[in-house]
Every structure is written in structure tokens, then in C-alpha cells.
């Protein structure tokens with residue numbers, strides 16, 4: 466249970482954070498990339514912010530043979546500790562880091578872990594509260610959880626003391642049936658309130674802000690529906706290709722990698738009904754309800770709703786880059802998609818007839834994620850001779866990254882002519898207001914797991930609904946053959962905004978993709994000449 470509550474004023478705002486109670490963390494996959502790039506720096510950053518409990522330790526577990534000292538040295542290199550105070554803190558933090566080598570499929574690993582945890586509890590007085598982070602291939606989740614159970618390491622009384630939690634990373638399955646199988650296995654050994662399914666997008670400050678923005682303000686909610694919103698665009702663009710992840714990406718593709726989780730989660734937060742409270746289950750009820758209202762993709766006319774693409778060679782940031790099929794580890798005739806654009810319709814009262822256009826891709830011109838709410842045009846223009854179609858509709862953009870912020874573009878008068886206006890943008894930038902970069906997503910998520918707060922984690926019904934929507938698409942793509950209606954894999958030049966078909970997807974509805982981060986200011990003059 467949370468031990469103390471810290472309340473402080475943050476830039477004259479209300480800020481409440483809770484200090485978690487004592488615990489030990491076990492990371493499986495501790496010699497891997499995720500541990501060193503994200504998890505250990507995030508834990509250290511929590512320590513810097515005074516948000517780690519005093520009684521705390523980390524045990525890294527992996528197959529690689531390594532001593533505690535070697536593990537600490539490796540972790541030290543990953544910690545951003547440049548000042549003397551940070552280095553002192555890093556020493557204290559590293560003193561509480563330990564390492565246990567072992568094979569994940571051998572019972573003796575778990576016996577050794579159990580002994581080690583008891584000993585560390587003796588030293589750090591952590592109350593035998595533990596969370597286990599599975600930073601390992603998903604194929605191993607079932608075995609590791611079963612072994613933890615057999616060793617008595619995930620036993621949790623209904624009162625929840627000591628608590629035992631397990632964090633799993635995506636991918637949670639690769640289609641509906643594999644996701645359900647995994648869920649069954651996890652539930653053989655754990656209760657749902659012990660399972661923390663991570664989607665790191667939910668830990669991003671700007672994604673969390675969608676809830677504050679919508680439900681801590683009154684002025685937007687009345688406009689947030691089919692009466693005022695013309696359409697919504699969600700873009701997650703990356704300039705990078707697949708880097709060293711060909712093995713994973715070839716098996717996964719972009720729809721599984723980005724849509725089933727990050728894109729659908731953002732869509733759910735933007736479009737769901739207000740939950741009764743900021744409570745894990747109330748919030749997740751609403752997200753599931755929203756995802757259930759998405760109209761299934763028509764598999765006989767998929768090309769009217771979805772475009773899949775694969776990058777060819779091109780230039781990104783002025784540098785020549787290879788096409789996907791020429792990347793190391795990629796099959797020369799690979800049919801894996803690296804880009805997806807989708808038109809999504811939501812069958813409920815709020816959103817009837819409002820398309821949500823989602824797109825995400827690798828090797829696009831730059832890294833940018835945003836959610837743009839495009840409002841309808843004014844019904845009538847009083848500014849003769851300008852007609853309503855001359856007036857650019859208002860747009861609200863939630864900039865998820867990298868320039869975190871919010872901008873609202875509205876029409877305003879340009880000085881000069883009597884009827885002369887242009888879209889002006891009211892901008893709020895996180896770094897201007899708060900300075901520096903917002904905390905990393907993993908900090909929030911690790912902290913919430915210690916606190917037992919599942920609000921920003923995915924519940925199993927959520928996973929199922931999103932796979933239920935996407936599995937028929939994946940099957941249709943696999944069997945597409947020569948049926949263009951099922952959606953051909955389209956090439957696009959690296960460094961472009963995706964295949965031409967993605968532009969046609971919107972053009973058919975008389976709309977265009979925004980160029981993210983671009984408010985396109987232009988003066989509209991309607992000076993009448995006499």
C-alpha cells in the first residue's frame with residue numbers, strides 16, 4: 466500500500482504524486498536492450514525525483530553469466546548521472562541492484578531466485594512485495610509465469626499483502642486466438658489485478674493529458690461530437706526504419722506493431738465517453754466500450770478503409786536510405802507492411818458519420834505523433850464575398866511528440882483589408898512552460914505498478930476487442946492474392962508521407978492529410994472592389 470502522499474504545487478498547478486511502499490523488482494531479460502535503455506534509467510530517474518521507496522532493490526535475471534558487480538557496471542553506463550549529487554545517488558541506487566544468472570526454463574533458476582529474494586528481503590526489509598518485469602520474448606511468458614507460480618513467487622492473498630505483480634510487454638499475442646491463449650495461461654497462475662500489460666504510449670505525458678484535457682475542462686466537451694467535429698486524424702510517423710529489429714518486424718508488421726496497441730489506445734482515449742472516475746476499471750470499461758463500437762472492416766472492400774505500404778529506397782533527413790527489402794535480415798520478397806493508413810468509423814451516438822483517419826509508418830519524413838481534431842466549417846459566411854469553404858475550419862492538435870504541446874488553429878483578422886483573415890495558432894509547448902523534457906513513459910508506468918494502479922495498463926478485454934477487429938484484416942491480407950479489393954501492398958518512397966493510395970483514402974472523402982506540425986497559415990482576403 467502507498468506509504469505517504471506527496472503533494473506539491475507544480476508551476477502553480479495541482480500536482481499529486483504518491484510514494485510507493487517498500488518492494489523489490491525482478492527484471493527477467495536483464496542483460497537486454499530494454500532493461501538498459503529504458504527500465505534502469507527510468508527507475509533511477511524515479512529515485513532522483515524522490516519517488517522510489519527507501520526500502521527497495523532490483524534483481525536482474527538473465528541467461529548471461531554475470532556478477533552483481535558486472536551488472537552494476539553495465540547499469541551505471543546507462544544512468545544519466547553527470548553531477549556529483551547524481552553520482553552519489555547512482556552509487557546508492559546501484560548498491561541495491563543485484564544479478565542472478567539462470568535459464569528461464571529451469572526450476573532451479575526459480576528456486577535460486579526465491580532464496581535470493583528472501584535474503585534480500587532480510588537485508589532491505591521490503592515486505593516480500595515484488596513485481597516481475599518480463600522483458601523477454603513473449604513466447605516465454607507462459608513458462609516463466611508458470612515457474613514463478615510453482616516456486617510460490619506470485620502467491621498473493623486476497624488482501625493483497627505481500628503483493629506480487631507481473632508486467633508484460635507487447636506483443637500480447639499476434640492475433641485473437643493467440644492473445645486468448647496467452648491470456649488463459651496467464652490467468653492459470655495470476656489474477657487480472659496482478660497482470661500489468663504495458664503499452665508505453667499510455668505512459669507518455671501527452672497521452673495522459675488527453676484525459677485531463679477532455680475531462681478537466683468544460684469548454685471542449687460540448688464540441689466533442691458529430692455535431693461539431695468533421696473528422697479526426699491520428700498520425701504516428703517515424704523517420705527510422707526497422708533498425709536491428711528485422712527478425713521481430715518481419716514476423717509482426719506495422720498493423721500488429723502499432724495499431725493493435727498504441728494507435729487504438731490513443732483513439733480510445735480521444736473518442737471514449739467520460740468515465741465515472743479516474744479509476745482503472747472505470748476508465749478501461751469506457752475504452753473497451755469505445756473499441757467495441759468500431760465498425761468492423763469490410764473484408765471484401767478493405768481497400769476502401771485500409772492502405773498498407775512498404776518503403777522503397779529514398780532519402781530521409783537528406784541521407785540516402787535503403788528500401789525495406791534491402792534491410793539486413795529482411796527477405797528480399799518480403800510482404801511485410803511498414804505503413805498503414807486506416808479509415809475508422811465508430812457506431813455510436815457521439816461519433817456517427819465522423820471518420821477517424823489513422824496512419825503510422827516507418828521511414829516517413831520525420832518523427833512526429835499527433836492527434837488532430839478537425840472541426841466543421843461555419844454553416845454560413847457573413848463575410849461576403851468569402852464563402853464558408855474559403856474559411857479554414859478550426860483544428861485542435863494534441864502534439865504527442867516530439868514537440869509536446871497543444872495548438873488550436875482558429876481564423877483571425879489580418880491587419881489591413883476590411884475582410885482579411887488567416888488561421889492563427891494558439892500554442893502551448895510543454896518545454897516552454899515546464900522546461901526540459903517530460904518524464905519518460907516508463908517512469909510513470911513502473912511507478913504505477915509499484916502503487917498497484919492499473920489505470921494506464923491494458924485490461925484483457927481491451928486486448929481482445931482490438932485483436933477481434935484486426936484479425937480478419939490480417940487474414941484477408943494474407944489471402945489477398947490477386948484480389949485488389951483486399952488491399953494491395955503499396956510501395957512508397959522512404960522520406961515521403963506514405964503511398965499515394967493513403968492520400969486517395971482521404972481524397973475520396975474530399976479531405977486531405979495534414980502535414981503534421983504545420984498550421985499552414987495563409988491569408989484569405991475578400992476585399993470587395995467597388
Ligand code: BG6
Nearest residue numbers: 635665666703722723727834866
Ligand atoms: C514500439 C514499436 O512499440 O513503439 C516500435 O515496437 C516503435 O516499432 C516504437 O518504433 C515507437 O515508440 P516511440 O515512443 O518512439 O514513439
